[in-house]
Amino acid sequence: MVRRNLPLLFRLLRAQKMRVLPLLLLCATTLAWSQNPVFKTELEATEVATGTPFTVTFTLEGAEGKRFIPPPFDQLNSAGGVSESRGFTIINGRTSVKQSWTYTLEARQPGDYTIGSALVTVNGKQISTNPVRFRVAERKPFRGSPSAAGGDVFIAGELSIPSAFPGQQVIWRLTLYTRVAIEGADLISLPSFDGLFSQERKRFEAKVNYQTIKGVKYAVKVLHEESLFPQTSGEVVIGEAQVRVGLQNPNSFFGVKPVTLTSEPARLRVNPLPEPIPEGFSGGVGAFSWEVSTDTTAITTDGALALSVVLKGNGDARRFGKPKIYAGPAFEVFEPSVQEEETYESLDEMVCVRKMEYVLLPKTAGNHEFIPQLSYFNPDSNSYCMLTADPVRIAVSQGQIAREVDMAEPVTEEPESKTDSFFTSPLLFAGILAALLCAILLFFYLKRKKTAPVTEILSASPVRKEPVPSGNVIASAATYGELLRALHSFLCARLNLPTARLNRDDVYRQLLSRGMAPERVQELITAWDDCEMAVYAGAAPDKFIRDRETILSVLAEI
Numbered sequence: 019m020v021r022r023n024l025p026l027l028f029r030l031l032r033a034q035k036m037r038v039l040p041l042l043l044l045c046a047t048t049l050a051w052s053q054n055p056v057f058k059t060e061l062e063a064t065e066v067a068t069g070t071p072f073t074v075t076f077t078l079e080g081a082e083g084k085r086f087i088p089p090p091f092d093q094l095n096s097a098g099g100v101s102e103s104r105g106f107t108i109i110n111g112r113t114s115v116k117q118s119w120t121y122t123l124e125a126r127q128p129g130d131y132t133i134g135s136a137l138v139t140v141n142g143k144q145i146s147t148n149p150v151r152f153r154v155a156e157r158k159p160f161r162g163s164p165s166a167a168g169g170d171v172f173i174a175g176e177l178s179i180p181s182a183f184p185g186q187q188v189i190w191r192l193t194l195y196t197r198v199a200i201e202g203a204d205l206i207s208l209p210s211f212d213g214l215f216s217q218e219r220k221r222f223e224a225k226v227n228y229q230t231i232k233g234v235k236y237a238v239k240v241l242h243e244e245s246l247f248p249q250t251s252g253e254v255v256i257g258e259a260q261v262r263v264g265l266q267n268p269n270s271f272f273g274v275k276p277v278t279l280t281s282e283p284a285r286l287r288v289n290p291l292p293e294p295i296p297e298g299f300s301g302g303v304g305a306f307s308w309e310v311s312t313d314t315t316a317i318t319t320d321g322a323l324a325l326s327v328v329l330k331g332n333g334d335a336r337r338f339g340k341p342k343i344y345a346g347p348a349f350e351v352f353e354p355s356v357q358e359e360e361t362y363e364s365l366d367e368m369v370c371v372r373k374m375e376y377v378l379l380p381k382t383a384g385n386h387e388f389i390p391q392l393s394y395f396n397p398d399s400n401s402y403c404m405l406t407a408d409p410v411r412i413a414v415s416q417g418q419i420a421r422e423v424d425m426a427e428p429v430t431e432e433p434e435s436k437t438d439s440f441f442t443s444p445l446l447f448a449g450i451l452a453a454l455l456c457a458i459l460l461f462f463y464l465k466r467k468k469t470a471p472v473t474e475i476l477s478a479s480p481v482r483k484e485p486v487p488s489g490n491v492i493a494s495a496a497t498y499g500e501l502l503r504a505l506h507s508f509l510c511a512r513l514n515l516p517t518a519r520l521n522r523d524d525v526y527r528q529l530l531s532r533g534m535a536p537e538r539v540q541e542l543i544t545a546w547d548d549c550e551m552a553v554y555a556g557a558a559p560d561k562f563i564r565d566r567e568t569i570l571s572v573l574a575e576i
Contacts, residue, residue: 055081055140059133059147063221066154067365068128070223071097076136076147077118086119089134089149097122125154155365171196173241173261173279175209181287184248185303185334186397187367188286191222192242192259194279197234201264201274203241209257209283211246215334219243221363245368247334251290255283291395296402300341302394304333308341310390310407319383320417325376325410327354327390335361335370341392342521343376348386348414350379353522383416497562498552505546505569512576522546534575542572 056079062072076088088100101120108114125131130153135146171194178189190211194203222243229238241261248254259281267275291303306329313324327341340354354374361370380386392405510517513528522543529539545565 055079055083055145057083057136057138057140057145057147059136059150061133061150061152063364064152065364066125066152067223068125068154068156069225070221071122071124073120073122074133075118075120076138077116078138078140079114079116081140082115083117083138083140085137085139087137088119088121089136091121091123091133093127094123094125094131097124128154128156130154170198171200171263171265171277171279173259173281175256175259175281175284177256177284177286181289182248183289183291183303183395183397184251185301185337186248187304187332187334188246188248189219189366190216190244190246190256190284191240192261192281194239194241194261194263195229195231195236196263197236199266201266202262203239204262205242206260206262206278208242208244208259211244211256213249213254214256215247215249215336217245217361217368219245219363219368246286247337248286248288251288254286254288256286257283292400296393298342298391299393299395299402300339302331302333302338302392303397304331304394305396305398306331306333306392306394306405308392308405308407310410312410312412315411316413316415317380318415318417319380321380323349323378323380323412325378325390326357327374327376328371329374329392330369330371331394332367332369333394335359335372338370338372338394339523340374341390343378343390345378345388345410346386348381348384349388350381352377352379380412380414383414385411385413387411498549501562501566501569502546502549502553505549505573508573512573529576532576534572538572538575541568545569545572 056077058077058079060075060077062074066072076086082104098121102118103120104115104117106115119136130151132149132151134149137144137146139145173192173194176191176193178191182188192205192208222240224240227238229236242259246256261279261281263277263279264274265277267273308330309326309328311326313326317323325343327343329338329341331338340356343351343354345351354376356372356374358373359370360372361368363369387409389409390407394403394405395401396403506517506520509515509525510520513525515524515528526539526543529542530536545568548561548565
């Protein structure tokens with residue numbers, strides 16, 4: 019193709035008075051690049067439902083092909099002819115030639131299928147694609163049905179199930195029923211879906227089927243589908259939808275009479291999740307799977323471990339919290355960061371895939387092992403289920419930096435029992451608060467020779483009447499460690515939380531439920547972050563006095 023267009027390109031050069039050398043370089047680059055064509059097969063999806071049309075595209079890049087030969091589509095029905103396209107572009111001096119052949123197919127039987135190799139001739143040489151495999155699954159039966167027939171032609175808004183749980187996926191389908199000939203069906207309006215999170219579906223079965231209702235046979239066609247996720251328990255009413263169709267009318271001059279059809283409201287009963295809700299419940303409602311992996315199996319106490327979690331499920335992704343990973347007393351686990359999140363259609367439902375990464379800091383050397391677990395609710399079995407990953411085994415060797423960590427109070431130990439009623443005593447809370455204050459004052463009194471600026475502020479603070487000083491004092495990691503341990507001990511006792519459940523989210527919710535102002539809670543969380551940064555990251559903020567005063571003042575309000 020390039021050789022055939024060279025005379026035209028040279029004439030263009032002379033007309034524009036351009037230099038010949040740049041064009042020759044461009045042509046040489048184009049010819050060199052076109053000698054490495056890429057011929058591949060692209061499937062619309064690797065898993066489709068029976069009777070659902072899907073496309074397969076054979077694409078040739080980097081060359082112009084001739085005598086294209088498609089593979090035999092055994093046991094697959096063609097839903098249309100071949101669609102061929104080709105293009106030629108130059109971007110940033112690079113020439114791109116592309117041809118494609120697209121087929122629309124559908125499978126009637128479930129099973130595993132293989133699309134063989136397609137052939138095409140490039141520069142007198144025949145090249146082929148690699149075979150691709152895909153799976154065809156049986157379409158789940160749609161249990162919805164119209165509440166009542168509405169004459170010769172009517173529409174109905176139907177639900178896949180009559181009742182659900184908050185966060186469970188429910189399919190709402192707008193269906194046209196007719197036993198007379200019609201021309202066209204235009205969607206005018208949809209319900210607002212109040213109280214539901216909705217996502218429009220594109221890959222639904224749109225072909226015409228037949229259904230008998232009360233002895234009358236109707237032609238049935240699906241016009242629209244939505245995936246709905248209830249937000250709260252109770253009854254949800256899904257409003258009306260409107261569709262305009264053309265009825266054949268031989269008495270009319272135009273032969274078609276426009277008619278507007280309105281669907282009846284649909285009602286969904288949303289049941290609350292059964293009690294008791296297990297401790298550590300993630301909030302996921304539906305069917306879930308996950309993959310857990312680490313970036314290494316051997317680190318030092320100076321390093322960090324990256325734990326990757328890929329979570330896949332058909333529930334409401336917004337209700338599903340970040341799973342809490344308990345790695346035992348040998349590791350400190352930090353809140354994960356979401357690396358990727360994708361929602362796509364798979365067969366008869368919407369599926370969300372979320373990739374998260376956790377950072378784990380080792381506390382002690384040795385060979386450690388922990389088993390990640392995840393709790394969710396399965397509506398099919400009406401029970402809470404537990405996902406269990408393969409054991410994670412990490413060899414930790416001693417590093418050069420000694421990290422001071424209180425092994426008596428591990429952050430990630432297994433949940434403790436809450437049956438000890440002694441911790442509910444109000445006198446104990448007051449005693450812990452007084453002991454916390456005395457411990458801090460005693461610590462600085464004993465260390466005053468090494469931390470003179472801190473003792474000066476402490477000695478001056480009882481008589482000063484102005485606001486709390488800014489606290490530009492750089493304290494050691496050990497000093498922050500004392501403050502952090504005292505904070506953990508008080509919060510565990512006062513909020514009745516086991517050490518393994520002591521995290522910012524739970525503490526934030528507990529304090530808000532006790533009527534504390536959000537800004538005061540945020541001040542405590544900020545001071546908490548400063549303490550952990552100094553203890554575990556080795557970076558001591560220069561605001562120890564302010565953090566200490568903030569913690570004491572907020573804890574006094576609990």
